Amino acid sequence: MKHVLKNFWYQSLFQLTKIMMPIITVPIVSKALGPSGLGIFNYTNSIAQYFVLVASLGITMYGNREIALAYNRKENISKVFWEICLLKAILTTITLLVYFLVISFLGNSSYFYIQSLTILAVMFDISWFFMGIEDFRKTSMINLAIQFITFIFIICFIKDSSDTTLYVLLQSLGTFFSQLLTWFFIRKHINFRKVLLVDSFRHIHGSFEFFIPQVAILLYTNLNKTLLGIFIGSTAVGYYTNSLTINTVFITIITTVDMVLLPHMSGLYAKGNVKKMVNIIDKTLHLQLYFSVPAMFGMLTVYDKLVPWFFGKEFLFINKVIPLFSILIVVIPLGMSISRQYLIPIGKVKTYNKSVLIGAVINILCNIILLPLIGFFGVIFSNILAEIFVTMVRTKSFLKQTTFRFKKRKIWIIFSSAIIMWLVTRMVTKDMSPTFVTNLIQVSLAVPIYFGLTTLSGYNPILNSWKELKEKK
Template identity: 60%
Template sequence: MRNVAKNFIYQSIFQVMKIIIPIITIPIVSKALGPPGVGLYNYTNSIAQYFVLVASLGVAMYGNREIALAYNRKENISTLFWELFFFKAIFTIAVLVVYLIVVSFFENRLILYVQGITILAVLFDISWFFMGIEDFKKTSICNLIVQTGTFLAILFFIKDSSDLLIYTFIQTMGLLLSQSLVWLFTRNYIKIEKISIANIFSHLKGSIAFFIPEVAILLYTNLNKTVLGIFLGSAAVGYYTNSFTINIIFTTVITTLDTVLLPHMSSLFAKDNIERIITLMEKTIHIQLFFSIPVMFGMLTVYDKLIPWFFGDQFSFMNYVVPLFSVLIVISPLGISLATQYLIPIGQVRKYNKSVIIGAVINMLGNLILLPIFGFFGVVFSNILAEFFVTFVRLRSFLKQTRFQFDIRKIIFYVISGLVMMVVTRSITINMPASLTTNIIQFFIAVSIYISLTSVLKVNPLIVVINGYLQENKF
């Protein structure tokens, strides 16, 4: 568990930077490029992501798990590494060639060519290896360095809507560099090994098992941007993307522990320790809900005081969208936890696939039915429904197979505390202007109320951790 704690710290630092940097760059980019520019970037990126998906062919999850299992069984990870790398390289090169041919017929081909760098980045992506051996320090450091460089480049070069191509280049090159730098650390783990073509393609079946759900995931996340871009224009994609992103930033941080625990859970499974997995999940999921529920209510508290100064007046339409997406701050992390802490580590890929395929089908049907009726909001509702059913299917399967039980009393108190926090904070700050100062005041009021209420109701896990630390150190 000491290794898990260290990895969590490294990942937390990286994830915190993933919050801080967007918090600074999103308003700069939004105000410079406007809804059409932000939308066009995300629309073209959504097209590139379909090719990225095929290029990676499920190796991220599959490779993570296979390396974790081999590493804990003291097997030769060098041979496995090179087999997986060349397997992915073959597909990446082929996909990149096809992509460049296909997008040459598109209207915005120049931006799409630059977006193609994201496909090239797949070739150098070996984050799955370091995750598998539970070494998050190196990938976190590389990402941190590149993110800082990307942030500075955006700060200096992005001034107005004419800088869209430069912005696209900065983002895609940042991704390529972050994937490439990690190779500097492989020599401590990997040796040159002779491998055969047959062994390379022996991973096809296993990777496809993880590729199928990735296709489904893309269809209920990325497809929405593509649909909006085609039918409603790039400005609609801009509103949708920024609204979704502002909520998903918090989801990313909440799910940090899941990223760290996947190889650890795979290790426990390799040692036939299912009971330990469930015991650990009983703690992590309730801690997750302790944070995700108030963050959801927090977003419902601050959104109308945040959007005007953060994104600019051009994005005022987001006031109608952000509150709808806020529910995903609770729903999405729970579904991710069930997948990365249980279904994937113990090899239940079929049940994982089932959940995301159902989500993809619901999203596609939702877009087909709701887009003509509700327009923009039809796509939003489709996405929320898809995420809900993905989590529901995983949760239903998980509860059937295990002795896991939710502590309903705790969850009810989390919800009550969050609701009181929202109502009181909004009432106090209702007449304040939309500004950073107001949001800071709202933050401190809300946190104080939530921490106080959950402590009084004796459902605050932080109190337990602090008391345990004090007793251990005899304070």
């Protein structure tokens, strides 16, 4: 468990940096490049990302699981590693050839050629291997270092719209080197060996199962932005994106433990220890709710005092949107945990795919119905409903297949404490001005209220874990 906690720390640090860097750089880059320069980068990158998806073919999740299973069964992981690497090399090469053919018919060709580095990076991506052997330190540290170097270069060299090409190059090189540098650490774990093409191709079916939900996810996450841009305008896309961004910070941190536990759970399943898997999930899901529920009510507490100074007065409209999206802080992590800690490790990929496809279909149907009726908010509700159904399908399957049950008393303590925290903090700070200091006061009030109430009510997993560790010593 100590190893898992260490991996959780590294992954949390990486994910938090991954969120914070764009928040810091976006204002700088926007002022330097202007709408045109920034638009060129986002447009060319969006096209490249479709090809990145095809070149990857779901191998990140599939490779993670396969390496974890082989590693825990004491099988030859070198053979599995090189088989998957050969498959990735073939897929990436074919994808790049198609990409170059497609961009020959498009404008901005120089930018598209630079963006090809992000596709080439897929060939060298072996993060799935290190996840499979539960070594998150190396990939996290490399990514952090590359992000920091890229950030410094952007501050130093991106000054005006004439630097657009350099900006595209910096971002593409950052992606490429973050994958390439991980190869320096592979020799310790892997021996070179020749593999047969037929053995590499046997991984296509398994990885394709993970590819289908990625396509569906891309469909129902990008579709909302596309529809808003077409039918309402780019300003609406800005409102939508920023409303999601502020909630995504919490979602990313809360779900970090899932990627850390995926190989650990795969290892337990390989040993036939399903009972221990369910026991771990019981603890992690309730622990997750212990943080996600107050995070949701915390967002409902601070949002209107946060938006004016954080995003600027031109984004005041999102005060109407953030409260609606806040429910996703609870819904999305719950669904992701069940899929990454149970469905994927035990090979229930069809159930995982089913949930994502249902989400995509619901999102499309709701948009068709609601967008003409209530416009912008139709897209918001479509997204929320899609995420709720995705989580419902996964939860239903999990409850049906295991003995796990949510502890009603714990859920009651979490929600009642969070609601009281929200009401008291809102009441005390309602007349304060929207500033950073006000948000600091709100957090300083809310946190001790919530932790105090849950402790007095008899459920504080952090305190309980600390007591258990102390007793063991």
